[in-house]
Amino acid sequence: MKKSIPFSYVIVTGFMLFALFFGAGNLIFPALLGQQSGTNVLTANLGFIITGVGLPLLGILAFAISGKNDLQDLASRAHPIFGLAFTIILYLSIGPLFAMPRTGTVSFEIGIQPFLADDSGPWPLIIYSILFFGITCFFSLKPAKIVDVVGKYLTPALLLFIAVLIITVLINPIGSPQNPTETYSSNAFFKGFQEGYLTMDTLAAFVFGIIVINSVKNIGISDRKSILSFTTKAALIAAALLALIYTSLSYLGATSVTGIGLLDNGGAVLAGVSESYYGTLGNALLGLIVLGACLTTSIGLVTACSSYFSRLLPKVPYNIIAVVLTIFSAVIANAGLANIIAFSVPVLTIIYPLAIVLIFLTFLHNAFAGSRAVYLISLLFTFAVSLMEGLNAAKLPIPGVQEFLIDNLPMYSVGLGWLLPAIVGAVIGFIIHLVTRSDQNELKNADAR
Secondary structure: OOOOOOHHHHHHHHHHHHHHHOOHHHHHHHHHHHHHHHHHHHHHHHHHHHHHHHHHHHHHHHHHHHOOOOHHHHHOOOOHHHHHHHHHHHHHHHHHHOHHHHHHHHHHHHHOHHHOOOOOOOHHHHHHHHHHHHHHHHHHOOHHHHHHHHHHHHHHHHHHHHHHHHHHHHHOOOOOOOOOOHHHHOOHHHHHHHHHHHHOHHHHHHHHHHHHHHHHHOOOOOOHHHHHHHHHHHHHHHHHHHHHHHHHHHHHHHOOHHHHOOOOOHHHHHHHHHHHHHOHHHHHHHHHHHHHHHHHHHHHHHHHHHHHHHHHOOOOOHHHHHHHHHHHHHHHHOOOHHHHHHHHHHHHHHHHHHHHHHHHHHHOHHHHOOOHHHHHHHHHHHHHHHHHHHHHHOOOOOOOHHHHHHHHOOOHHHOOOOHHHHHHHHHHHHHHHHHHHHHHHHHHHHHHO
């Protein structure tokens, strides 16, 4: 007998998925986009939603469609070595190296730092990091409860905090949208499209997709069609919430310029808007929003990363790995937000295109009969270009190569130079697949004769 899934559980899981995706960066980037795009805010916001919401949604669905148990199995469709290397690098990137420490540092700098004296020294961040990651570790040691804890309690509280600020802006905006900055005066959609990459949610989709699928399996649902249906509904709920909040925050930023000026930091935009409406209370409200967003994301990342590394290292218990990851993240967080971001950009520039290509190849898997050649050559061509972009981001360009690629490779100058090579690689791989299959059929026919 087919077991049905209560719609209430779908809603709770959708809220959980939204909360896992919605970190501090998701608050900051739309607000800054709104300020800079001004009267072009709707166009820019649409581009941002496509990459900041659409691609992560596709990542979740691609994982569900694949029927794979984890990211390593999915990425190994190209090659087992690629699958292992890509998965480890991705988990380290969205885990203890970059994203997890950033949740602690961002929530401190936006929610706590404004209330401290300028000469407070390093101790407040040290103490805060211990408390923040201590709470993260506590919830992460109970991974089976993550749907209940995040979906039922933390997410509604987070949405309430955000709703208070956004409703105030909608009822009584500070001003009207001004002229866009130079970067948004033309091609605002394409600029917003690129800004959506900064959320890093496409990378996280591979990880959070596992949490969603495991959550439905835990209630006894095992057939692939039901899992896909459940995942689609939960992902659409999360996507709708993200799109609504991104649009609201973009509007918040667009209407704030006349009151707080044109700022260069999304956190400062939110702080300025909050203070202009509520004074010190506004800063406290902003701190609660950021804390809730960062904490829910941090819990999800520690849970997912610990689960993966405990499978990779079966002799090391999950609890030990979770504790080690949270301690390591607390230490890295004290390097400061600017240093964490600067170090992460080159790595993310390299692996992000690989994640996007892997998602679309997964959707097209049946069209090319799952040929390893298609996966391998497309991803190899993608990596060749994204590596050059990563070296350039690290200020280590190979002399002459950057200039050649800018002059000859379409869209390389805007960070999308990998797109055409990915398509060409897939086509070459498919041709190899057809030729190889034809040769194999001829051999079979010869043997039959």
